[in-house]
Amino acid sequence: PNEPPLVFSWFPVVGSTITYGMDPPRFFRENRAKYGDIFTFILLGKKTTVYVGCQGNDFILNGKAKDVCAEDIYTVLTTPVFGKDVVYDCPNSKLMEQKKFMKIALTTQAFQSYVPIIADEVSSYFKKSADFKGKSGIVNIPPKMAQITIFTASHSLQGKEIRHKFDETLADLYHDLDMGFNPVNFMLHWAPLPWNNRRDHAQRTIAKIYMDTIKERRAAGKSDAQDMMWHLMGSTYKNGTPVPDHEIAHMMIALLMAGQHSSSSTSSWIMLWLAARPDIMEDLYREQVENLGADLPPLQYEDLAKLPLNQAIIKETLRLHAPIHSIMRAVKQPMPVPGTKYVIPPSHVLLSAGGVTATDPTFFPDPDTWEPHRWDKDSPIAPRMVVKNEDEEEKIDYGYGLVSKGAASPYLPFGAGRHRCIGEQFANVQLQTITAMVVREFKFRNVDGSNKVIGTDYASLFSRPLEPANIHWEKRNA
Numbered sequence: 001p002n003e004p005p006l007v008f009s010w011f012p013v014v015g016s017t018i019t020y021g022m023d024p025p026r027f028f029r030e031n032r033a034k035y036g037d038i039f040t041f042i043l044l045g046k047k048t049t050v051y052v053g054c055q056g057n058d059f060i061l062n063g064k065a066k067d068v069c070a071e072d073i074y075t076v077l078t079t080p081v082f083g084k085d086v087v088y089d090c091p092n093s094k095l096m097e098q099k100k101f102m103k104i105a106l107t108t109q110a111f112q113s114y115v116p117i118i119a120d121e122v123s124s125y126f127k128k129s130a131d132f133k134g135k136s137g138i139v140n141i142p143p144k145m146a147q148i149t150i151f152t153a154s155h156s157l158q159g160k161e162i163r164h165k166f167d168e169t170l171a172d173l174y175h176d177l178d179m180g181f182n183p184v185n186f187m188l189h190w191a192p193l194p195w196n197n198r199r200d201h202a203q204r205t206i207a208k209i210y211m212d213t214i215k216e217r218r219a220a221g222k223s224d225a226q227d228m229m230w231h232l233m234g235s236t237y238k239n240g241t242p243v244p245d246h247e248i249a250h251m252m253i254a255l256l257m258a259g260q261h262s263s264s265s266t267s268s269w270i271m272l273w274l275a276a277r278p279d280i281m282e283d284l285y286r287e288q289v290e291n292l293g294a295d296l297p298p299l300q301y302e303d304l305a306k307l308p309l310n311q312a313i314i315k316e317t318l319r320l321h322a323p324i325h326s327i328m329r330a331v332k333q334p335m336p337v338p339g340t341k342y343v344i345p346p347s348h349v350l351l352s353a354g355g356v357t358a359t360d361p362t363f364f365p366d367p368d369t370w371e372p373h374r375w376d377k378d379s380p381i382a383p384r385m386v387v388k389n390e391d392e393e394e395k396i397d398y399g400y401g402l403v404s405k406g407a408a409s410p411y412l413p414f415g416a417g418r419h420r421c422i423g424e425q426f427a428n429v430q431l432q433t434i435t436a437m438v439v440r441e442f443k444f445r446n447v448d449g450s451n452k453v454i455g456t457d458y459a460s461l462f463s464r465p466l467e468p469a470n471i472h473w474e475k476r477n478a
């Protein structure tokens with residue numbers, strides 16, 4: 001009786017699965033217009049309650065562990081892919097400790113060493129790739145960005161040994177592993193289907209590669225790289241147990257998978273927008289020349305802070321294309337919604353869609369336009385967010401350091417609360433470095449010269465550009 005309104009559908013069980021799945025942002029917008037900020041729809045037979053708007057973001061993402069639970073929803077998909085005893089295959093308190101271990105490895109010092117590694121990977125990729133031979137050409141950009149993302153992430157986060165294996169076996173294995181993230185696996189994760197068999201084989205093989213590397217490093221007594229693996233090898237749970245090798249291996253898989261999809265699709269959107277807006281690509285080039293010097297010296301971590309437009313490119317792209325459009329939680333006990341008559345019963349799933357506020361004209365004037373200059377000081381279309389200053393902002397210790405509570409923000413591409421992303425800074429360093437290096441090398445434009453970009457593919461768990469997404473490239477020094 002006190003449940004939120006139910007979205008009408010002609011179909012039992014299937015409910016609104018299809019209309020939601022084809023275009024989630026549109027589904028949210030249309031139903032928000034009809035029913036308000038809270039409404040329920042049927043997703044694969046489950047009553048799924050969407051709560052959009054800033055209060056909704058806060059209600060779901062800052063939900064207490066006794067009320068909401070992520071692992072109940074995600075584990076069927078993630079555990080066969082990552083492996084046992086990590087992330088959503090363990091109690092939340094253990095995940096909090098694991099996130100703390102992973103976070104500790106992502107220091108300023110680490111980022112200082114990553115930027116040259118990432119920059120070198122990008123330039124050598126374009127030197128070697130057959131698709132970028134000559135002075136100009138046309139290329140379907142997303143598969144290229146997927147490779148650049150995995151080479152840069154594996155080299156910086158996982159070290160040289162692992163990076164080299166991506167030229168040989170690891171790329172295909174990760175591809176097979178990826179098949180486990182097909183959304184049909186929410187229902188068919190257990191089934192002995194060909195793609196699930198390949199997923200399981202890939203998981204075992206990759207985990208063994210990491211475990212062998214750990215053993216080799218331990219036998220050698222030291223490691224020349226103080227990377228993520230090295231940090232995890234030295235980490236101990238609060239109860240005194242050192243992190244077991246298989247958990248290190250599974251966390252390495254989880255980190256690479258979590259980062260790969262989101263960063264790869266974001267970098268593809270960046271390149272597509274640069275092709276649609278060659279004027280912005282020129283602004284970026286000028287920014288580097290003016291702020292780093294006309295000779296464009298090798299890129300360093302410290303340089304990134306001197307390139308505000310380059311940073312705004314990432315922010316603006318994530319505003320329109322957050323790769324995770326729906327964040328889900330199982331409801332553990334009846335949850336009254338403050339300020340309303342509604343109570344969400346435990347049979348429901350809660351769904352948070354931060355993209356709705358990120359494209360709401362209340363907060364972002366001219367919301368559907370990709371305009372990185374909106375993040376400039378004094379822009380007439382600057383974001384209208386309540387930005388509290390540092391001291392006012394409430395911070396909470398979720399077990400991996402103080403994080404901003406800010407779940408009521410309209411802009412949350414990295415989530416909020418206890419499940420908030422630990423990879424935000426890494427992703428920013430990686431994406432800013434890739435963008436800066438591409439801008440040094442190329443001029444892009446759309447093949448038809450228009451300023452439009454292609455639509456979004458929502459068929460996999462992480463949204464990304466539809467393909468083929470062709471762009472025209474031309475080398476600057478040609």
Ligand code: HEM
Pocket residue numbers: 070095099255256258259260262263266318322323324327328412413414415416418419420421422423424426427
């Ligand atoms: C969690 C987005 C890159 C590791 C999350 C969440 C979001 C997100 C929205 C919250 C999920 C939820 O609440 O259910 C992004 C975006 C990225 C990115 C947009 C890049 C553009 C990365 C990278 C890494 C990473 C590079 C690893 C180095 C994680 C981890 C979690 C997480 C470990 C925690 C999951 C949890 O506590 O349940 N990310 N992410 N992410 N992300 Fe990221």
